[in-house]
Amino acid sequence: MSYLNKAAMRSKTGFWPNNRGTILGVAAFAVIIAIIPFTASSSMMNIAVFSMIFALPAIGLSLLMGLAGQVSLGQAAFFAIGAYTHAILLQKFEVPGPVAAVGGVVAAMLAALLIGLPMLRLRGHYLALATLGLGFIVMIAVREWEFTGRTTGIYGYGRPEVFGIPIDNNGLFFWFVAPFVLTGLVLALNLTRSRAGRALSAVNDSELAAESLGVNTYALRVKVFTLSAGFAGLGGVFYAYQVQIVSPQVAEFHVSVELLLMVVLGGLGSVWGAVAGAFIVELLSEGLRDLIPAIIPGATGEVQLIGYGLVLILVIILLPGGLYQVVKSAWAAITRRRADASAKPSPATAADGGSGDVPTRAFGGLPGESPAGEGLDESTDAAASDARIPTVSTPVAAGEPILEVSGLTKRYGGVVAVDDVTLTVPAGQIMGLIGPNGAGKTTCFNMITGAIAPTSGTVRFLGEEIQGRKPHVGAEAGLTRTFQNLQVFSSTDVVGNVYMGRYRKGRAGILRGMFGLQGREQYAHEEIAHDILDSMRLGDVAGLAAGDLPFGRQRMMEVCRALAAEPALLLLDEPMAGLSGSERELLAQLLRALRDAGLTIVLVEHDVAQVMALADSVAVLDDGVLIAHGDPESVRNDPAVIVAYLGTDVEEAEAELKELEDQS
Numbered sequence: 001m002s003y004l005n006k007a008a009m010r011s012k013t014g015f016w017p018n019n020r021g022t023i024l025g026v027a028a029f030a031v032i033i034a035i036i037p038f039t040a041s042s043s044m045m046n047i048a049v050f051s052m053i054f055a056l057p058a059i060g061l062s063l064l065m066g067l068a069g070q071v072s073l074g075q076a077a078f079f080a081i082g083a084y085t086h087a088i089l090l091q092k093f094e095v096p097g098p099v100a101a102v103g104g105v106v107a108a109m110l111a112a113l114l115i116g117l118p119m120l121r122l123r124g125h126y127l128a129l130a131t132l133g134l135g136f137i138v139m140i141a142v143r144e145w146e147f148t149g150r151t152t153g154i155y156g157y158g159r160p161e162v163f164g165i166p167i168d169n170n171g172l173f174f175w176f177v178a179p180f181v182l183t184g185l186v187l188a189l190n191l192t193r194s195r196a197g198r199a200l201s202a203v204n205d206s207e208l209a210a211e212s213l214g215v216n217t218y219a220l221r222v223k224v225f226t227l228s229a230g231f232a233g234l235g236g237v238f239y240a241y242q243v244q245i246v247s248p249q250v251a252e253f254h255v256s257v258e259l260l261l262m263v264v265l266g267g268l269g270s271v272w273g274a275v276a277g278a279f280i281v282e283l284l285s286e287g288l289r290d291l292i293p294a295i296i297p298g299a300t301g302e303v304q305l306i307g308y309g310l311v312l313i314l315v316i317i318l319l320p321g322g323l324y325q326v327v328k329s330a331w332a333a334i335t336r337r338r339a340d341a342s343a344k345p346s347p348a349t350a351a352d353g354g355s356g357d358v359p360t361r362a363f364g365g366l367p368g369e370s371p372a373g374e375g376l377d378e379s380t381d382a383a384a385s386d387a388r389i390p391t392v393s394t395p396v397a398a399g400e401p402i403l404e405v406s407g408l409t410k411r412y413g414g415v416v417a418v419d420d421v422t423l424t425v426p427a428g429q430i431m432g433l434i435g436p437n438g439a440g441k442t443t444c445f446n447m448i449t450g451a452i453a454p455t456s457g458t459v460r461f462l463g464e465e466i467q468g469r470k471p472h473v474g475a476e477a478g479l480t481r482t483f484q485n486l487q488v489f490s491s492t493d494v495v496g497n498v499y500m501g502r503y504r505k506g507r508a509g510i511l512r513g514m515f516g517l518q519g520r521e522q523y524a525h526e527e528i529a530h531d532i533l534d535s536m537r538l539g540d541v542a543g544l545a546a547g548d549l550p551f552g553r554q555r556m557m558e559v560c561r562a563l564a565a566e567p568a569l570l571l572l573d574e575p576m577a578g579l580s581g582s583e584r585e586l587l588a589q590l591l592r593a594l595r596d597a598g599l600t601i602v603l604v605e606h607d608v609a610q611v612m613a614l615a616d617s618v619a620v621l622d623d624g625v626l627i628a629h630g631d632p633e634s635v636r637n638d639p640a641v642i643v644a645y646l647g648t649d650v651e652e653a654e655a656e657l658k659e660l661e662d663q664s
């Protein structure tokens with residue numbers, strides 16, 4: 001089933017996570033927190049306090065790495081900025097504790113924002129290296145700067161007080177930190193399920209597809225990077241209070257490694273895992289502190305890093321999904337066993353041949369087929385007429401230009417993939433874009449949608465020039481596409497994919513997501529996603545992992561995802577490839593119905609017969625050059641097309657055309 005708990009979505013909006021299991025988990029964690037100070041020894045209490053402190057930056061890092069897929073090796077830098085700012089505000093400026101704490105968090109977030117703006121344009125390993133460099137810069141800066149106390153650091157500020165009670169022992173300090181960790185946990189959990197969180201996961205799966213649905217990936221990454229630094233800064237604030245001296249040690253590389261280990265050990269992408277990882281790594285750290293000098297006499301400090309390194313390597317090799325994966329697999333095994341037990345046929349159903357009620361959705365039930373089965377049953381009536389047609393937007397009157405491409409050219413070194421193409425697409429029509437392999441069709445799509453920048457030429461969508469701009473710009477305005485090479489969001493289910501198509505119609509941002517104030521909006525979008533899947537007979541597979549669908553159905557799902565965006569212009573790149581006969585027919589009917597509803601469609605397709613039957617006009621590319629453009633009949637009989645597209649022998653080509661015509 002979908003990871004959105006639909007029933008909960010209906011009834012719940014607000015701060016608390018909208019999933020019963022999560023609420024129970026948070027409640028259990030709160031009970032454990034309440035009990036620990038009564039039961040733990042003093043050394044365990046010390047470990048517990050540091051675990052809570054480090055759980056905060058670990059949660060932040062888990063959002064950044066697991067959700068946004070950004071590797072950071074410099075989380076300690078923001079932890080240190082939070083700790084130093086807090087200590088300096090308390091000691092040098094004598095501001096009240098809460099103000100100093102807010103100052104620490106804000107300073108960490110501001111630093112992340114300033115650094116993230118240029119740095120988050122980097123990808124993959126480059127970002128990891130840049131954050132590593134940032135960690136070293138902060139460490140050296142605080143060590144060399146008089147203001148930060150050089151190697152001695154900042155000390156001599158007081159302990160926190162709550163209602164006049166000094167928080168001066170580990171038990172009290174543990175309870176002092178706990179509400180912040182619990183709140184941070186709930187906010188982070190809410191975020192992972194929110195519109196923004198799901199967009200981040202989608203970016204992780206396919207940045208191109210997410211951008212093409214209107215996700216501004218760069219802005220979202222900057223926001224999560226800043227948020228992640230806020231968590232680190234808050235951890236730094238508590239660290240400064242607990243340790244009572246902030247020295248350059250706090251910014252050292254091993255702190256970033258520890259945080260990384262917490263997140264990887266707990267399981268990338270799991271906020272719970274990050275919290276569990278914090279406790280385990282703190283225990284491990286204590287263990288290594290005793291173990292390493294026993295193995296290597298006289299070894300201290302840096303040598304401990306070897307232990308962390310070894311554990312990190314072992315986890316990555318043996319347990320790449322971390323603890324989260326272990327728990328998830330164990331839980332799946334338990335629920336499967338339970339389901340198997342309850343699915344055993346009762347004597348009554350066994351006696352009548354086991355023909356119990358098989359629930360089917362209005363459109364989807366495919367008799368005798370597994371939900372993910374290959375294609376539609378050929379015998380099933382392909383008529384889509386009783387399906388609800390997805391809503392389309394019609395910003396310009398039918399026949400008016402919606403897309404104007406002028407002098408569009410793309411060169412790759414000596415290869416001219418697209419050569420000076422000028423085209424106008426009128427609203428409310430289907431235009432076929434055909435041509436032999438390598439003619440430049442996909443390159444054209446990529447330039448129109450912003451996936452690649454043209455070498456020269458302009459692309460006007462709804463009168464606005466969009467060439468060279470990121471895909472989300474066109475997508476926000478109503479230009480959506482599908483891909484020749486499928487771009488599936490494999491971390492979610494089928495309805496989760498189509499839900500992402502609704503991104504441009506949603507409004508909730510990161511803050512609303514964190515505070516759980518978007519449940520209704522999210523639920524409404526998911527309902528629409530279900531309707532669209534039903535209309536394409538994918539209702540039965542809505543809850544399956546998208547990556548488990550057969551190829552043809554993944555392609556249909558991509559079309560559903562694009563339609564969910566309620567586009568004004570839909571660019572379909574070989575949507576029929578890999579579809580069964582009845583799926584093709586269903587898709588063709590849907591496209592006609594959408595066109596009749598006012599949607600403009602540009603269709604790249606190798607199935608020429610389908611294009612000729614569907615399109616109002618056809619453009620033909622050959623070797624990057626637009627060689628013909630007109631109504632299907634004139635294009636079909638254009639000698640240049642016959643020669644270029646179907647072969648050099650005109651008579652043979654005409655015979656093939658005739659055959660295609662008969663087929664259509």
Ligand SMILES: Nc1ncnc2c1ncn2[C@@H]1O[C@H](COP(=O)(O)OP(=O)(O)OP(=O)(O)O)[C@@H](O)[C@H]1O
Pocket residue numbers: 412415416417435436437438439440441442443444484
């Ligand atoms: N990144 C690239 N670098 C170099 N050449 C490229 C690149 N992308 C495309 N090309 C070349 O540009 C030309 C057009 O490719 P494109 O994929 O747009 O054609 P197409 O009409 O979509 O082909 P097909 O129908 O086979 O998908 C081809 O010669 C291709 O090799």
